[in-house]
Amino acid sequence: MSTLDEIKNALAELNEDEALKLVSSALAAKLAAFEILKACQEGMAEVGRRFECQDYFVSDLMMSGEIFKQISAVLEPELKAGGTQSAGKIVLGTVKGDIHDIGKDIVVNMLKSANFEVIDLGVDVPPEKFIVALRETGATVLGMSGLLTLAFDSMKTTVQALQTAGLREKVKIMVGGGPVDGNVCRFVGADDWGADAQHAVRLAKGWLQPIHP
Amino acid sequence: MQSRNVAAINHESGNSDCLVTFQPTGRRVEVETGTTLLEAGRRAGLLLSAACGGVGVCGKCCVEILSGDLFPTEHEEREFLSSKGYPPRARLACEARVASSVVVSIPVGSFIVGQRLQVDAQDLSIECDPLVESHVMKLAAHSLGDCRSSYARVSDALASCTGEIDWTMRLGVSRQLAPIIQDDCTVSVYTRGTEIIGFASPGRTPVGLAVDVGCTKIAAYLLKLDTGNQLAAAAVPNPQIPYGEDLITRLVYADRSRSHAKTLASVVGQTIESLAKNLCQDAKVELTEIADVCVVGNTAMMHLLLQLPVTQLLRAPFVAALDCGIDVSAGELDWPFAPGANVHVLPSIGGFVGADHVAMILARIDGTNKTTIGIDIGTNTEIVLRNPKRQRFLTTSVPSGPVFEGGHISDGMRAASGAIDRVFIADAELCYATIDAADPVGICGSGVLDVVAALLRLDVIDLRGHMQRRHPRVRSGKCGLEYLVVPAAETGHGRDIVLTQQDITQIQLAKAAICAGIETLMDSEGIKPLDVEQVIVAGAFGSYLDLKSAIDIGMLPRFPNAQYLQVGNAAGAGAKMCLVSRSARERARIIAKAATRIELKKCAGFDGAMARATRFPKFQHSNS
Numbered sequence: 128m129s130t131l132d133e134i135k136n137a138l139a140e141l142n143e144d145e146a147l148k149l150v151s152s153a154l155a156a157k158l159a160a161f162e163i164l165k166a167c168q169e170g171m172a173e174v175g176r177r178f179e180c181q182d183y184f185v186s187d188l189m190m191s192g193e194i195f196k197q198i199s200a201v202l203e204p205e206l207k208a209g210g211t212q213s214a215g216k217i218v219l220g221t222v223k224g225d226i227h228d229i230g231k232d233i234v235v236n237m238l239k240s241a242n243f244e245v246i247d248l249g250v251d252v253p254p255e256k257f258i259v260a261l262r263e264t265g266a267t268v269l270g271m272s273g274l275l276t277l278a279f280d281s282m283k284t285t286v287q288a289l290q291t292a293g294l295r296e297k298v299k300i301m302v303g304g305g306p307v308d309g310n311v312c313r314f315v316g317a318d319d320w321g322a323d324a325q326h327a328v329r330l331a332k333g334w335l336q337p338i339h340p
Numbered sequence: 341m342q343s344r345n346v347a348a349i350n351h352e353s354g355n356s357d358c359l360v361t362f363q364p365t366g367r368r369v370e371v372e373t374g375t376t377l378l379e380a381g382r383r384a385g386l387l388l389s390a391a392c393g394g395v396g397v398c399g400k401c402c403v404e405i406l407s408g409d410l411f412p413t414e415h416e417e418r419e420f421l422s423s424k425g426y427p428p429r430a431r432l433a434c435e436a437r438v439a440s441s442v443v444v445s446i447p448v449g450s451f452i453v454g455q456r457l458q459v460d461a462q463d464l465s466i467e468c469d470p471l472v473e474s475h476v477m478k479l480a481a482h483s484l485g486d487c488r489s490s491y492a493r494v495s496d497a498l499a500s501c502t503g504e505i506d507w508t509m510r511l512g513v514s515r516q517l518a519p520i521i522q523d524d525c526t527v528s529v530y531t532r533g534t535e536i537i538g539f540a541s542p543g544r545t546p547v548g549l550a551v552d553v554g555c556t557k558i559a560a561y562l563l564k565l566d567t568g569n570q571l572a573a574a575a576v577p578n579p580q581i582p583y584g585e586d587l588i589t590r591l592v593y594a595d596r597s598r599s600h601a602k603t604l605a606s607v608v609g610q611t612i613e614s615l616a617k618n619l620c621q622d623a624k625v626e627l628t629e630i631a632d633v634c635v636v637g638n639t640a641m642m643h644l645l646l647q648l649p650v651t652q653l654l655r656a657p658f659v660a661a662l663d664c665g666i667d668v669s670a671g672e673l674d675w676p677f678a679p680g681a682n683v684h685v686l687p688s689i690g691g692f693v694g695a696d697h698v699a700m701i702l703a704r705i706d707g708t709n710k711t712t713i714g715i716d717i718g719t720n721t722e723i724v725l726r727n728p729k730r731q732r733f734l735t736t737s738v739p740s741g742p743v744f745e746g747g748h749i750s751d752g753m754r755a756a757s758g759a760i761d762r763v764f765i766a767d768a769e770l771c772y773a774t775i776d777a778a779d780p781v782g783i784c785g786s787g788v789l790d791v792v793a794a795l796l797r798l799d800v801i802d803l804r805g806h807m808q809r810r811h812p813r814v815r816s817g818k819c820g821l822e823y824l825v826v827p828a829a830e831t832g833h834g835r836d837i838v839l840t841q842q843d844i845t846q847i848q849l850a851k852a853a854i855c856a857g858i859e860t861l862m863d864s865e866g867i868k869p870l871d872v873e874q875v876i877v878a879g880a881f882g883s884y885l886d887l888k889s890a891i892d893i894g895m896l897p898r899f900p901n902a903q904y905l906q907v908g909n910a911a912g913a914g915a916k917m918c919l920v921s922r923s924a925r926e927r928a929r930i931i932a933k934a935a936t937r938i939e940l941k942k943c944a945g946f947d948g949a950m951a952r953a954t955r956f957p958k959f960q961h962s963n964s
Contacts, residue, residue: 141804143952181820184841186805186848186954193951224655226941229849229950250941251656276592277654 130158131166138170139177141190143197146170150198160205167198171240175325188324189229192236199239213244215335216266218257220248221304222281227274230304230324234270237324243331254281254288261294268334270327271317273304282315299334303327359441363406374411377403377433377444382582401433402426408442423818468920470565471532471682472546472631475501478526490517494529494536509536512671512679530631530678537680538631546631546678547571547623549616550915552696553637553645554578555587555719556745556754557880558611559912561919562619565632568920571623574615579607580644586719586742587640591650605647609673616675630677633670634684634919636911638694638720639663642685645673663688665695665929684925686918687932693737697722698932699914700878701733702924704907706931710873713858715896716911717744717881721854724935725861733935734865738857743850744785744881751825751837753782758832760825761884763790770794772826779832783825783839786884791825791839792847793889796956803956805848807841851895852953858897859953860946864938872899878910894957 128136130153137146146167153163174191177183217238221231228250235247246260261269269289271282282302289295300317303326312320321327357370360380371380378401402421410431417435433444477497480486488496491514495507513536526542540546550561559575583604584590594601620627635645639660643650646668648661665687670677686695697716705714705726714724721740724733746752746759753759758781762773772787774780783791795801800811800823807814807821814823819842826837862868875896877887883906890896896904907913917924940946 181841182806184805184845186845186852186951189951189954190804193948196948226656226658228941232947275588275654 130156131162134163134166135170135173138167138191138194138198139173141174141187141194143190143194146194147197147201150201154201154205159209160202161209164199164202164206167195168240168242171195171237175237175328178323179325185233188233188237191240192233195236195240214242215268215331216244216246216264217268217270217331217335218246218248218260218264218266219270219272220252220257221250221272222278222285223251223253224281225273225275225278225304226250227272227304230274231272234272234303234321234324234327237328238270238331241328241332243335254285257285258288258292258294261289261298262292267298268331269298269300270331271300271302271315273302274306276306278304279307279311279315282311282317286316301327301330358408358438360438361441361443363443363445371438373439374437377401377410377431377436377438377442378582380438381433381446402430403433403436404445405429405431405436406443406445409439410442411437411439466568466917466921466924468566468568469922470546470548470632470920471922472537472548472565473531474540474544474546474566475529475531476526476542477501477529481525498529498531498536504534506534507531507536508534510669510671510680513537513539516679530680532632532680532682535680537682538628538678540626540629544625544629547620547625547629548632548634548919549612549619549630549677550912550919551612551615551633551635551637552699552909552912552915553608553612553635553641554696554880554911555638555641556581558608558615559909560612560615560619561912561916562616562623562625562630563916563919565920568916570916571625572619574618576611576615579611580604585747587638588654590644591640591654594644595650595654601644601647601650604644606674608641608645609675613675616677627676628678630670631681632684632919633675633677633681634686634915636686636695636699636915636918638696639688639692640694642688642695646685658691660688660690663690663932665925665932684918686915686925686928689735689932689935690937691737692720693722693735693935693937696911696914697724697735698928698935699912699918700724700910701726701735701914701931701935702928703913703917704876704878704910705733706927708874711867711871712874712876713861713872713902714876714878714910715854715858715882716879717854717877717885718879719745719747721857723854723857723861725858725865725867727865727867730865731934733931734861734938735935736857736861736938736940738853738940740850740853741846743788743846744885746782746784746788748846749783749788749843750819750822750840751782752788752843753784755784755786755880755884758782759784760787760791760837762886763787763794763825765794765797768798770798770825780826780830780837781832782837785881786886786889788839788843788847789885789889789893789895791823792844793886793892795823795839796892801844801956803958805844805954805956807844847893848954848956851893852950854895855897855953856946856950857940859949860940860943861938863945864943869897869899870901872902875899875902875904876910877904877906878908880909882906883908892957894953894955898957 134149235245238245246264301319302317303321307320319330359370361368369380369383417432421430479493499505528540528542528544530538530546546565548563548565552559557575558578561573562571580590583593594604652659666685668683670681670683686698688694709728712726716722719742721738724735746754757776758778759775760772760780760783761775764771801807822838822840828834828836887904891898
């Protein structure tokens with residue numbers, strides 16, 4: 128098995144120490160950073176598949192996210208130097224008044240592993256901050272997360288603020304979090320909603336990677 | 341014309357009252373047509389469980405209709421109930437509205453009363469130094485030769501025995517003056533500082549009430565103020581439970597209107613009053629002899645009791661309205677104790693780390709010279725790290741969720757009759773014990789911990805928490821894999837009791853949050869696992885859990901040099917200390933000031949530690 132396959136497997140098996148060791152030896156062996164990243168992304172995609180088949184669960188997604196975060200940190204300087212292309216930019220955060228971040232972090236890591244550039248604004252994010260980030264980065268997708276019922280009002284306010292700022296037509300909005308469903312999505316005026324991290328990745332792919340003929 | 345009549349009659353009957361009878365207690369209440377059974381239950385004083393706050397999503401308030409008519413089922417409610425395997429006569433009390441007089445049966449699992457409630461708050465070893473003193477004095481009757489006011493008689497008498505001449509009193513106390521000085525008489529006068537706060541028969545010594553208001557239960561202790569002797573103690577379920585199982589739901593309820601906030605405050609106030617009445621009866625003292633009160637509780641409970649603003653508590657960054665200690669007159673809370681009695685509410689640390697945590701630190705951590713971790717497990721788990729080399733107490737609160745109270749677990753329940761509370765392995769088979777030795781109807785927190793520890797040991801789940809499909813008791817259920825804990829034939833409600841893969845995930849997240857919280861505090865203080873000398877586990881759940889199970893599943897780290905202690909209701913013990921001792925109150929104030937609260941979200945290592953802690957530790961063989 129090639130080192131890259133081993134990296135992919137270590138990630139898919141959530142083997143933290145093994146994965147980190149393999150990545151540093153791959154770098155030492157002068158393998159290209161973007162190739163290593165690609166292997167990691169494939170491993171993460173496998174984690175996502177297993178989650179959908181109910182072979183993996185939320186705790187496994189957290190673990191895979193943690194491993195991927197560490198590997199990304201190791202690869203980042205090399206990748207910056209190489210100038211790799213991302214699949215698109217996404218601004219994401221937990222809305223004002225809410226600080227739940229376990230689900231949001233899983234979504235961020237899954238999106239990153241699917242090669243999206245994610246601007247993670249953290250928790251308790253007010254509408255203005257979302258708007259500034261969208262303007263500064265030119266991102267065309269916004270993800271809002273929230274677990275508390277009162278987060279829905281914040282989501283709605285944020286969507287309205289986008290409207291006022293003249294950004295609504297240019298930005299696709301997805302919402303997610305424990306109690307979020309189709310009703311909440313309609314209530315807040317988002318374009319779509321996701322039940323889990325895999326769902327969010329599919330939405331982002333649909334919006335940012337139109338299938339070429 | 342005739343059809344109009346029918347409509348008119350129906351309309352009339354729509355206004356008339358429906359009699360709702362609840363079985364098995366037989367409690368009855370009259371309500372208007374269209375009232376929900378949950379509301380009817382509340383009015384009947386029954387504690388029906390409604391974890392979601394009565395919005396039809398948790399299914400905990402399921403009841404069975406024995407006779408009578410209700411408005412037809414919403415489609416979603418029916419689907420929900422049949423998906424859970426409930427019989428066709430079952431309804432959700434929060435959704436079902438009465439259309440006529442009805443008889444309703446409440447199944448064991450939907451009933452909150454009768455749960456196991458811990459009151460013990462172990463011995464007090466403290467020198468009494470109460471705020472209230474008692475003076476026995478002879479008061480001369482009014483006469484033509486002595487027309488001093490009743491007040492002057494009392495204050496002069498006090499002056500002659502204490503040397504203090506300026507005595508104040510509140511209106512309620514003044515109103516008792518005339519009756520006590522009718523004849524030549526001897527009375528006990530209770531004072532606090534230079535204030536007269538009440539009167540009693542001669543020789544009576546003042547008593548005090550210490551109260552711990554928990555999310556789940558309220559515990560009260562009656563003590564003699566001069567000796568610290570405990571005269572009586574009792575605990576009852578928190579009557580706010582029907583308004584929401586978790587504190588956030590209750591805060592949201594209170595935030596909706598002033599009258600809601602008032603309701604939540606008064607149900608607790610009344611419960612404390614009736615607890616006090618019962619304790620006084622047991623101890624053969626008068627309610628008016630209660631001369632001092634000390635109350636602890638988490639931030640949310642104290643805000644609800646005192647009707648402080650809660651809007652800001654519900655939104656990040658979760659700021660308390662009040663965090664210093666406060667003295668309130670008992671009259672302001674409508675408590676008929678000594679008319680001048682005060683209620684002292686202990687200070688809190690910040691956010692949701694409340695007065696109960698200060699009380700726990702005071703009672704169990706403050707005096708120690710060992711490196712100690714203190715932990716009170718609940719929906720929010722408070723953790724404190726005491727490094728004796730430093731002045732400060734490092735504290736944090738982790739949102740561990742309701743798992744250990746039976747919430748978010750498919751067959752979870754509170755520690756009530758019929759709950760599986762112990763699980764162990766005998767001959768490679770799972771064995772269980774239930775509360776009251778009743779037929780099992782669900783699993784409570786300590787049982788949940790034990791089941792997971794047993795399943796790990798039997799290799800039914802691996803270190804990642806994955807259930808092994810091939811195990812004979814593992815099967816495919818409605819929501820993925822599940823382990824059959826007790827088959828329907830042995831249960832009290834005729835349904836299987838299972839633990840699902842989703843339940844295990846919930847437990848992993850909860851125990852990981854606690855473990856990662858402990859590790860993060862240790863990192864912040866530079867404490868290594870070998871340095872920890874003592875682990876103090878407080879609270880109701882903390883007293884019943886099996887320590888070995890808690891360590892086996894990795895909820896508590898395994899510290900080689902530490903002694904693990906289950907100390908019972910430490911918050912209650914702290915409240916008692918502050919009741920009888922001025923210096924304990926001062927100490928509580930210092931602890932609250934010296935406590936540093938760590939915001940885990942801001943700690944770089946927390947997320948990773950939590951992800952890693954979702955794993956189960958390798959099973960340690962019995963040498964441990």
